[in-house]
Amino acid sequence: MPELRKKYPFDKIEPKWQRYWAEHKTFAPRDDSAGKKLYVLDMFPYPSGAGLHVGHPEGYTATDIYSRFQRMRGCNVLHPMGWDAFGLPAEQYAIDTGTHPSITTRKNIDNFRRQIQMLGLSYDWDREVDTTDPGYYKWTQWIFLQLFNSYYDPELEKAQPIALLQDALAETPQRQDEWKDNPFLAGTRKGFFGKSEVGARDLVRQLFIPKMRLAYESEVPVWWCEGCKAVLANEEVNADGTCDRKGHKEVYRRPLRQWILRITKYADRLLKDLELVDWPESIKEQQRNWIGRSEGAEVDFKTEAGDRLRIFTTRPDTLFGATYMVLAPEHSLVEKVTPAQQRAAVDAYRTNAATKSELERTQLEKEKTGVFTGGYAINPVNNEKIPIWVADYVMMGYGTGAIMAVPAHDTRDFEFAKKFGLEIRTVVQSPAGIDPQGFTGDGTSVNSGPITGLPTPEAKKKITAWLEEKKLGKPTVQYKLRDWLFSRQRYWGEPIPIVHCPEHGAVAVPERELPLQLPEMKDYTPAGNAEPPLAKATDWVNTKCPQCDAPATRETNTMPQWAGSCWYFLRYIDPHNDQAFVAKEKEKYWMPVDLYIGGAEHAVLHLLYSRFWHKVLFDLGHVSTPEPFMKLVNQGMILGEDNQKMSKSRGGSNVITPDDVVRDYGADALRMYEMFMGPLEATKPWNTQGLEGVYRFLGRVWRLYCNEDGTLILDDSEPSAALLKALHQTIKKVGEDTDTLAFNTAISQMMIFVNEVTAQEKRPRKLLEPFVLALAPYAPHLAEELWEKLGHKQTLAYEPWPAFDEALLKEDTVTIILQVNGKLRDRLDVPAQISREDLEKIALANERVQEHLAGKQIKKIIVVPGKLVNIAAS
RNA sequence: GCCCGGGUGGCGGAACGGCAGACGCAUCGGACUUAAAAUCCGAAGGUGAGUUAAAUCACCGUGUGGGUUCGAAUCCCUCCCCGGGCACCA
Incomplete structure (x- = not known):
């Protein structure tokens, strides 16, 4: 906006009140207030070098208005902000320039803080957290050790200290009292001592116990991105096989030793407890899909050679329609069932499948492929001999890596059978008018021995019971959710606090030695051979075993960026505590988070991972609630004026920066406009003229109260009944709408009120004093200034929200x-x-x-x- | 392909099953001004009738087609389009 006279002196008012709030620590809540507690949280940002984007203030303003409103209604509000500061860009910059990532990070944080503070958000800045601060990541490491030192007890259905399991398997247990009534531990001990000979027990302990930990090591094929020189998590690989971070195309699987978190043990609880939270249905649905629970049965077929071939199916009622079997190319039985004459063809197929990139396997590969192994399996329900095929439409990672194919009632099997001329046998009667071949819905079983004539749900139950009785199968639940690949071959992340000892294996760094800090380094480049950069810090790597003092080496993998954000909301509650990650009584007072606002891009991962950590901490008695976030709202995206995503790569022509807007129109105008654009959850385009409209409104408000020179022009006249009614309607509507986050309609109502008063000669104080309070959560700087002009000596932040008189509304x-x-x-x-x-x-x-x-x-x-x-x- | 959202003036959007289009933008007209900006006041979904101009009136209108209802933007079904997510998960 070129040299335009300001409609009101926001450039004087805004810095003034921001200074006042900071000096008076106006927004510091008390940990012991009599008022109702309210925890209002924003998803904390990654402080990128690009600075704040107009999308950020949308959510921040929403929580801020809500927080300010609730303070006026007497709530004790915790409203903090911090930085999710580990991340690749700072490390990449370090590789390019040699600048330590902490320097880049600090600089970016300073810029983000400056930008956020310019918006007049009512955060308690004394609670700021930074995930890269050793004082913070000390506790991230501590939580990792909680996971490492726990196992999931299948009987209690919760995490338990691994020490109990170790004791239960010890030659001379010390803590029988603690586990003798635990069926899992007592049972495990019985089985263990019943089967293993004394000499073999140590070996079994060494292998078994580490695998039971919630944080465990495993050699797994992982996604390696040649471009990033880093391992990617499953969720960082796009469906088309490219890298989700930078779009690199060369992404393939390679085996690597990795730290894994056993999130799958929590699959059921993560699913079930979605009922406890007030979240958008779409987010819940995405989490449910991600967890991907499906009920079915495992059924044991036999190969001709007599090997057990176990499959998973959700449709055991279609067992009589199985006309062939399919093994995943990686399945261990493939070799055994393949006779010599088919070996060449099968090997060729398997080699081809192994080298195929994910891109080819999912995108280009619409046609099904596969080869006949030459082997046969016996269907346990009718002893029929059916051919075994190998095909890559069956994946090793899900179920048992093998299926019975029922082409008549499964779309994939149907396509495959048609292509290869395999038998299609109808065993489910479809409703009239629908072709039973390829019918995948529920119907009535036909040609199915004992279950013939039963509707699908009952057929499933009956055949499963039959299988169980004959010891041929059992009901099973499968999940799409995989364990969480937790390690990264990167420098700029929390070091994993583990020491590798030749004698004792992976040993936890003692708690008193935390934080285990990152070493200073000169060179941050990964070796490129999957050795993390930390491996080069030999002084740091070489250490002693905490258990036996023998020479040992430190873990050189670091944690993923998700780690710090899994629990930051807990640290805000007690950010300077160096004795605990959060004091128990404070946690109990503030948790759970009452309102959490952020982008929908975190619908699955951040929210699922935080919930998982929270449940582990809950099981171990460190937190008091099973779920961390009660109400969740996703703010919609803000598009550029051209209706396109705002992006620098588009030449930056459609990017609006908060700095420019605040300079030209003020923070109050920016805040109000972002809220006036439309419903919080909706995606909507930026429109600078719309912003000017809201700015004009603020100017009108100012002129309602003041002269050109800023002197107050209110009078003590009695307001007309009509105007009094308008005021009370406004107070009512603004209150109700703010409470339900319908900020756009609240602002409309304030505009209506201001229009009505402007039309009058008089400026009754009785009308305009309460209105300042109603406006305050939205335009806090302007409101504070007017409040002061009205003769008040203190901030209005804790003035009671004005009451409306129902009688006046009649x-x-x-x-x-x-x-x-x-x-x-x-x-x-x-x-x-x-x-x-x-x-x-x-x-x-x-x-x-x-x-x-x-x-x-x-x-x-x-x-x-x-x-x-x-x-x-x- | 499947699962979520969503389609209302020129634009952003309002509207407990009961006056469609609040509020804002853009537009047009007026006041103020030498003039402009700013500000203030006012008009305005479309089509047609009416009239010097009005007032006024009729019909049509919430993606499509159907249904429920005294009454539907709102509830139910069909289809179309847009946005997001998942994608050989047995």
Whole structure:
């Protein structure tokens, strides 16, 4: 905006009040207040070098308005901000320039803080957290050790200290009292000592116990991105096989030793506890899909050679329709079932499948492929011999890596069978008019021995019970959710606090040695051979075993960026505590988070991972709630004026920066405009003229109270009844709408009020003083300034929200609409108390109504008191 | 392909099953001004009738087609389009 006279002195007012709030620590809540506690949280940002984007203030303003409003309603509000500061860009910059990532990070944080503070958000800045601060990541490491030192007890269905398991398997247990009533531990001990010989027990302990930990090591094929020189998590690989971070194309699997978190043990609870939270249904649905629970049965087929071939199916009722089997190319039985004459073809297929990139396997590969192994399996329900195929449409990672194919009732099997000329046998009767071949819905079993004639759900139950009785199968639940690949081959992340000892294996760094800090380094480049950069810091790597003091080496993998954000909301509660990650009583007071606002891009991962960590901490007694976030709202995206995503790569022409907007229009205008654009959850385009409209409104408010020179012009006249009513309507609507986050309509109501008062000569203080309070959550700087001009010496942040008088809102007369056959024909003002009968009489006597009733017969008269009369006639 | 959202003026959007289009933008007209900006006041869904101009009136209108209802933007079904997510998960 070029040299335009400001409509009101926001450039003086805003810095003034921001200084006041900071100096008075206005927004510091108390940990022991009598008021109702309220924890209002924003998803903390990654402080990128690009700075704040207009999308950020949208969510921040929403939580800020809500927080300010609730403070005025007497709530004790915790509203903090911090930085999710580990991340690749700072490390990449370090590789390119040698600048330590902490320097880049600090600089970016300073810039983000400056930008956020410029918006006048009511954070308690004394609680700021930074995930890269050793004082913070000390506790991230501590939580990792909680996971490492726990196992999931299948009987108790919760995490338990691994020490109990170790004790239960010890030659001379010390803590029997603690586990003798635990069926899992007592049972495990019984089985262990029953089977293993003394000499073998140590070996079994060494192998078994580490695998039971919630954080465990495993050699797994992982996604390696050649471009990033880093391992990617499953969720960082796009469906088309490219890298989700930078779009690199060379992404393939390679085996690597990795730290894994056993999130799958929590699959059921993560699914079930979604019922406890007030989240958008779409987010819940995405989490449910991600967890991907499906109930079915494992069924044991036999190969001709007599090997057990176990499959998973969700449709055991279609067992009689199985006409072939499919093994994943990686399945261990493939070799065994393949006779010599088929070996060449099968090997060729498997090699080909292994080298195929994910891109080819999912995108280009629409046609099904596979080869016949030459081997056969026996169907346990009818002893029929059916061929075994290998095909890559069956994946090793899900179920058992093998299926029974029922082409008549499974789309994939159907396609495959048609292509290779395999038998398609109908065993489910479809509803009339639908082809049973390829019918995948529920119907009635046919040609299925004992379950013939049963509807699908019952058929499933009966056949599963039969299988179980014959020890041929059992009901099973499968999940799509995989364990969480937790390690990264990167420098700029939390070091994993583990020491590798030749004698004792992976040993936890003792708690008193935390934080385990990152070493200083000169060179941050990865070796490129999957050795993390930390491996080069030999002084740091070489250490002693915490258990036996023998030479040992430190873990050189670091944690992923998700780690710090899994629990930051807990640290805000007690950010400077160096004895605990959060003090128990404070956690109990503040948790759970009452309102959490952020982008929908975190619908699955961040929210699922935080929930998982939270449940582990809950099981171990460190936190008091099973779920961390009670109400969740996703703010919508803000598009550029061209209706496109704002992006620098588009030449930056459509990017609006908060700095420019605040400079030209002020923070209050930016805040209000972002809220006025439309519903919080909606995606909506930026429009600078719209911003100016809101800015004009703030100017109108200013002029309502002040002269050109800023002197107050209010008077002590009695406001008219009409204006008093307008004020009370406004207070009511703004209160209700703010409470339900309907900020756009709250602002409309304030505009209506200001328009009405502007039209009057008088400026009654009785009207305009309460209005300042209603405006305050939205335009806090302007409101504080006016409040001060009105003679108040203290911030209005804790002034009680103005009450509205219901009696003033009552209408003496109401406008009634008259309809004939549902069409509006006239409207008239009548006393509010009018009786139905009178209303009906008036309506029938109405001239316009009479016109439209001419020549018609009245069939029915609907009277809605206070609203309308509708006459149905024909 | 499947699962979520969503389609309302020129634009952003309002509207407990009961006056469609609040509020804002853009537009047009007026006041103020030498003039402009700023500000203030006012008009405005479309089509047609009416009239010097109005007032006024009728019909049509919430993606499409159907249904429920005295009455549907709102509830139910069909289809179309847009946005987001998942994608051989057995």
